Amino acid sequence: MDLSEKDNVENSWAHCISRVKTGVRVKDGLGEDYLEFKAELVYLNWIRGTIFGLLSIFAFGLIMLFDLHYYQTDKWEVSIGYPILFYSHMSVFMLLSGGIGLAWMKRPEKTERPSHYHHVLITAFLWLGMLNLVAISIADVLISGSTAAYIGMAFSFAAIFIISNRFCLFLYLSNMAVMVYFVNVAADYTGKDFGIQQINIVTFTVLAVALSRVLYYAHVRDFKNRKLIKSQKQRLLELSNKDHLTNVLNRRSFAEISEVETARSRRHAGPLSLIIFDFDNFKCINDQSGHSAGDAVLVHTAELIQQNIRKTDILFRWGGEEFIILSPETALEDAAALADKLRLLIEEYTFPHGVKATASFGAAQYTHGESIEDTIQRADKALYQAKTKGRNCVEQLPA
Known part of the structure; x- marks a missing residue:
């Protein structure tokens, strides 16, 4: 390695170390704009989560009325899935109500740095929300052998919320593992074969993760394009206000x-x-x-x-x-x-x-x-x- 190559390597390492020391994260090709991008995602997910939560509260309120109807018609005695459905629906209803209340007590602002409070709140909301929906899906498996609720929920979350790679894998894989495990428990409890349901769970979870990543990187590209357009506009504004020869104001x-x-x-x-x-x-x-x-x-x-x-x-x-x-x-x-x-x-x-x-x-x-x-x-x-x-x-x- 000659001196120029050695200097280039040392400069590269020094640049990386300085970025780490200053807290700049190089992620998804965003560089110094990553924190601003993350703040935008927190704000976007808060808006979407609030709308999704309000609609879901209304929907689950109606669904709980059907659960009570099943109780009155002695359906709860037919399958353990019905009481599981009711308590799962109630848990989701309470989670959504509490989550929206906490979110609106301290609304996020459009800033260049993410709100740690809302980031933690959205993360907990998504994971607990999916876990409760997994419980609802298990109840459906016990009642009818269907995993449609889990599949629909996985794709809904993937299409609505824009989340990072690490949290995406944790969210979907952890809940998929819980779902597969309790489907096995349901199979032992009912004596039925739910092998095809397990294959569907794994297959559609992988597809949901793929959809989530496609939408995430589409948002990354959109953010980078908007930043580029903004910087180009700023540059054009500077050029229009400065003399091209002397570089002083015109x-x-x-x-x-x-x-x-x-x-x-x-x-x-x-x-x-x-x-x-x-x-x-x-x-x-x-x-x-x-x-x-x-x-x-x-x-x-x-x-x-x-x-x-x-x-x-x-x-x-x-x-x-x-x-x-x-x-x-x-x-x-x-x-x-x-x-x-x-x-x-x-x-x-x-x-x-x-x-x-x-x-x-x-x-x-x-x-x-x-x-x-x-x-x-x-x-x-x-x-x-x-x-x-x-x-x-x-x-x-x-x-």
């Missing part, structure tokens, strides 16, 4: 940000200043050194300005070789001082290809009652004055 984003800043200035009665500048004789740079050199001047200027203004100051490319700086909480005199500092930095800076350049600056302060366009016009007039006075200077124009 004229379009200025309208949105300036509206927020002027509103803040009015609300807090704080100063807001604006600086506009462009290069002197920029056409000469393009003509003498080429357009690539001119582009390099713009790119390096954007970087230079960003490094020498406050975090609250915002740089925009206004168009061509013209830039605007929006300075919140800055009076006109301070904005002019900042402009002069930037002017000197540009004058002293040596751009790629040995290009030297200067820029002229105009500054104006936003006045409450005017529009930001009025402020821009005054800053632009100040810039024009700087140009007429010999360039490479700063002018300010009060309201």
Whole structure:
């Protein structure tokens, strides 16, 4: 193994260890989005479980009336399956009522991290619910030899709830084992052969697991696609708001940000200043050194300005070789001082290809009652004055 391969292996291990230390789980190809995906499943299963539970409470309430009817007609004396049915139906009814009550006492929110409370609640609800339905199926086997209730329940759970691989196997295989065991007990008790029923239980459990996995991974793909679309939209939004050459905010984003800043200035009665500048004789740079050199001047200027203004100051490319700086909480005199500092930095800076350049600056302060366009016009007039006075200077124009 050469040094580069060794470095790649070490970097891979270091990356994996760092992900483990930070609690990031790499699962189902979701990476750092796994917790958000799990939170979505908890919320989705809570919604589906609530609807399923309310409908089931109504259904099992009616079914228990039939159980009482069987009791009145002495059916309970015919087969032990009838009292098992009644108590199983009652158990499911109480489980659903209690589960829905606990779930609605603390409703989950749509967050990026799963609710541990609701995750445990849904897990317990699904396992106990299926176990009770297994008891109902055993009663049906004792009465009629049918496992239709178990099969229908297995497929219903697989189609309704989106659960992880590990819990899916535990849920279905544990209840399948319980079902197979008690079918054997029923066979010994009744003296009947339930071999075909056992084959059906295993076969349809495997099919239910397969259906559950198909729907789970379909949801994984859907989640990943939605995340991809969201990130692409975010990227497109960033591209639409940034200048493609200098990577600073563009004229379009200025309208949105300036509206927020002027509103803040009015609300807090704080100063807001604006600086506009462009290069002197920029056409000469393009003509003498080429357009690539001119582009390099713009790119390096954007970087230079960003490094020498406050975090609250915002740089925009206004168009061509013209830039605007929006300075919140800055009076006109301070904005002019900042402009002069930037002017000197540009004058002293040596751009790629040995290009030297200067820029002229105009500054104006936003006045409450005017529009930001009025402020821009005054800053632009100040810039024009700087140009007429010999360039490479700063002018300010009060309201």
